Amino acid sequence: MAHFSLSIFAFKNLRRKPLRTAILSLSIALLVAVTVFSISFVTRINASINKATERLGADILIVPAGSRGAAEDVLLESKSKSFFMDKSLIDKVKEIKGIDVLTYQTYLVTLTGKCCDVPDAVIVAFDQDTDFIIAPWLKEKLKRKLKKGEAVVGSESAFNIDVGLMEVDSVLFGNVFKMVGVLDKTGTGLDTAIFVSDENMPDIIKSGQSEIKPNQISLMFAKVKSGYDSSKVAGKIEDSIIEVDTIARKDIGKAMIDALKDINRIFLITITLACILSTFLAWSVFSAIANERAKEVGIMRALGAKESHITKLFLTEVVIIGAIGSLAGVAGGTALSIVLAKGFTILKNLSVDLNIIQRSIISVVGLCAGTGICVSGALFPLRRLKKMEPLSVIKED
Amino acid sequence: MPFIKLESVTKTYFIEEQKIDAVKNLSLDIKRGEFISIVGHSGSGKTTLLSMLGGIANPTSGAIIHNGVNICSLTDESLSEHRCQKIGFMFQFSSLLQMLTVKENVLVPLLFKTEGVTTDDLDRAVDLLKKVGLEDKLKAFPSQLSGGQQRRVAIARSFINDPELILADEPTGDLDEETEAEMMGLFDSMNKERNMTFVMVTHNSDLANRASRRFRMTNGIIKEL
Numbered sequence: 001m002a003h004f005s006l007s008i009f010a011f012k013n014l015r016r017k018p019l020r021t022a023i024l025s026l027s028i029a030l031l032v033a034v035t036v037f038s039i040s041f042v043t044r045i046n047a048s049i050n051k052a053t054e055r056l057g058a059d060i061l062i063v064p065a066g067s068r069g070a071a072e073d074v075l076l077e078s079k080s081k082s083f084f085m086d087k088s089l090i091d092k093v094k095e096i097k098g099i100d101v102l103t104y105q106t107y108l109v110t111l112t113g114k115c116c117d118v119p120d121a122v123i124v125a126f127d128q129d130t131d132f133i134i135a136p137w138l139k140e141k142l143k144r145k146l147k148k149g150e151a152v153v154g155s156e157s158a159f160n161i162d163v164g165l166m167e168v169d170s171v172l173f174g175n176v177f178k179m180v181g182v183l184d185k186t187g188t189g190l191d192t193a194i195f196v197s198d199e200n201m202p203d204i205i206k207s208g209q210s211e212i213k214p215n216q217i218s219l220m221f222a223k224v225k226s227g228y229d230s231s232k233v234a235g236k237i238e239d240s241i242i243e244v245d246t247i248a249r250k251d252i253g254k255a256m257i258d259a260l261k262d263i264n265r266i267f268l269i270t271i272t273l274a275c276i277l278s279t280f281l282a283w284s285v286f287s288a289i290a291n292e293r294a295k296e297v298g299i300m301r302a303l304g305a306k307e308s309h310i311t312k313l314f315l316t317e318v319v320i321i322g323a324i325g326s327l328a329g330v331a332g333g334t335a336l337s338i339v340l341a342k343g344f345t346i347l348k349n350l351s352v353d354l355n356i357i358q359r360s361i362i363s364v365v366g367l368c369a370g371t372g373i374c375v376s377g378a379l380f381p382l383r384r385l386k387k388m389e390p391l392s393v394i395k396e397d
Numbered sequence: 398m399p400f401i402k403l404e405s406v407t408k409t410y411f412i413e414e415q416k417i418d419a420v421k422n423l424s425l426d427i428k429r430g431e432f433i434s435i436v437g438h439s440g441s442g443k444t445t446l447l448s449m450l451g452g453i454a455n456p457t458s459g460a461i462i463h464n465g466v467n468i469c470s471l472t473d474e475s476l477s478e479h480r481c482q483k484i485g486f487m488f489q490f491s492s493l494l495q496m497l498t499v500k501e502n503v504l505v506p507l508l509f510k511t512e513g514v515t516t517d518d519l520d521r522a523v524d525l526l527k528k529v530g531l532e533d534k535l536k537a538f539p540s541q542l543s544g545g546q547q548r549r550v551a552i553a554r555s556f557i558n559d560p561e562l563i564l565a566d567e568p569t570g571d572l573d574e575e576t577e578a579e580m581m582g583l584f585d586s587m588n589k590e591r592n593m594t595f596v597m598v599t600h601n602s603d604l605a606n607r608a609s610r611r612f613r614m615t616n617g618i619i620k621e622l
């Protein structure tokens with residue numbers, strides 16, 4: 001049992017000038033908070049895109065020329081947007097070598113009080129014969145195909161529309177639909193959508209309440225045959241059909257990430273500046289501490305302390321200050337990322353939240369960064385302290 | 398072989414262009430268990446000599462052989478170990494650590510031993526503080542003590558590692574006569590019973606006269622009296 005040790009001594013030293021120590025800790029905390037928040041933000045967006053891509057299960061998205069961003073907005077961010085292309089393009093795409101299966105969907109935007117009696121949402125009409133996107137989701141819930149006049153709603157829309165236990169009827173574009181179920185959360189932007197079978201399209205068009213014209217669809221999803229590279233096939237589609245743009249699997253979310261580049265840059269600059277400032281602050285605080293304690297260190301050296309003892313004594317204190325600040329920063333940054341998530345439109349619409357493991361890794365990164373900066377600010381003062389000749393400082397008063 | 402042998406030790410300081418020989422070409426043999434006193438005017442080089450003997454200042458030239466080892470050529474690490482195990486310092490200047498209690502201050506030299514502070518050490522610290530009459534101040538901080546009390550804590554501290562060489566720089570400077578006598582009694586018993594070698598600087602000729610060998614320093618030069 002340690003009655004008295006260098007560590008206990010270091011703890012006692014912490015109590016000197018508590019205000020100065022607190023300010024340093026606080027600045028480390030701010031730095032770590034910004035870092036943790038930024039990493040959480042970026043990680044969350046990437047995770048959301050990955051999850052959505054995986055759940056969509058398509059290798060290539062084929063959208064009307066110029067509608068890449070709009071398609072990603074709908075599929076990743078739950079925005080209500082519509083875009084159309086001619087249905088005849090399906091056959092053209094099918095002819096491209098390497099395409100295995102192909103399905104299409106049509107997106108209609110509802111307008112509350114105009115066409116429909118549901119809040120703003122995207123109505124997704126999908127072709128049940130070729131579909132491979134919605135079917136797996138339906139299978140988990142409904143265990144059968146949708147009939148004409150039936151609709152299911154995405155998990156996020158459920159409470160808006162009030163379905164769940166009971167079946168309710170809603171009017172969509174002049175047609176009455178029976179809401180027969182709610183899908184589980186998928187992590188895609190379609191969690192806010194309402195799904196109907198493609199068979200209903202003629203009736204919807206007939207009602208004249210939607211902007212869509214006959215023989216139009218919004219986008220196609222394709223899987224490529226094994227042995228084919230989805231990016232190359234996507235390129236080929238774009239080259240041969242000028243009316244469409246494509247997004248290969250690995251590029252899904254690219255438009256969104258590109259749009260975030262500036263935010264990322266701001267994060268990076270902020271973090272870099274905060275790091276530099278904190279290092280300087282740590283350096284000046286520890287320089288002051290080194291000056292104040294020169295005589296003490298001289299005495300300890302005279303009483304038999306090795307340089308390594310001084311290092312241990314000093315660094316224990318430094319690490320404690322850094323760790324306290326970093327812990328506070330991790331807590332603050334995590335809280336901020338949870339609270340602000342509700343304020344950032346871009347995050348609000350992302351369905352994936354970070355799991356415990358991701359949050360832990362980010363926390364460890366934050367802890368190491370904060371403590372590391374504290375330690376690096378202390379290195380020079382410590383070196384100077386270790387190298388002083390004991391006699392010359394002992395005489396100081 | 399003498400316990401400690403100083404061979405033409407010189408310590409030169411430079412202030413601007415001016416050269417100051419604080420200790421000049423000093424040779425001296427010290428036997429184990431001796432009690433040596435040094436008197437001399439202010440600035441004559443006494444503290445400088447003691448510092449070199451204890452390995453906290455390096456001679457400009459010459460050698461200090463302690464038990465056959467030239468401490469001037471030791472690495473910083475070995476020299477620290479040497480101080481930790483063999484030397485007890487009573488500094489001329491106040492030298493307690495302000496953040497630590499009296500008892501902890503006495504224990505400080507043991508922090509630097511490999512085995513650290515043991516339960517036995519705690520008892521020994523209390524025992525030593527009793528010997529210097531401060532058993533009722535164990536938990537006090539240095540700032541709560543008088544100058545003479547602080548001085549006595551430093552005295553207790555110098556004995557805690559059971560050193561073979563005590564370097565005492567005006568150890569009774571701010572003590573009253575009675576306490577001074579008690580401290581001298583303690584020194585004597587440490588010297589006789591534990592065979593500690595003492596080198597003591599003092600301005601008090603009565604104290605100096607109690608030593609087994611007496612020296613006077615003048616301008617960096619030592620002369621036996």
Ligand SMILES: Nc1ncnc2c1ncn2[C@@H]1O[C@H](COP(=O)(O)OP(=O)(O)OP(=O)(O)O)[C@@H](O)[C@H]1O
Pocket residue numbers: 392410411412417418419437438439440441442443444445446489
């Ligand atoms: N760091 C230093 N730089 C320059 N000169 C020094 C230094 N330390 C001591 N001196 C000089 O060396 C000489 C001897 O100093 P020292 O401290 O050994 O004297 P002392 O005999 O202990 O005096 P006192 O009785 O006043 O304590 C003095 O002239 C002093 O000015």
Ligand SMILES: [Mg+2]
Pocket residue numbers: 443444445489566
């Ligand atoms: Mg002196």
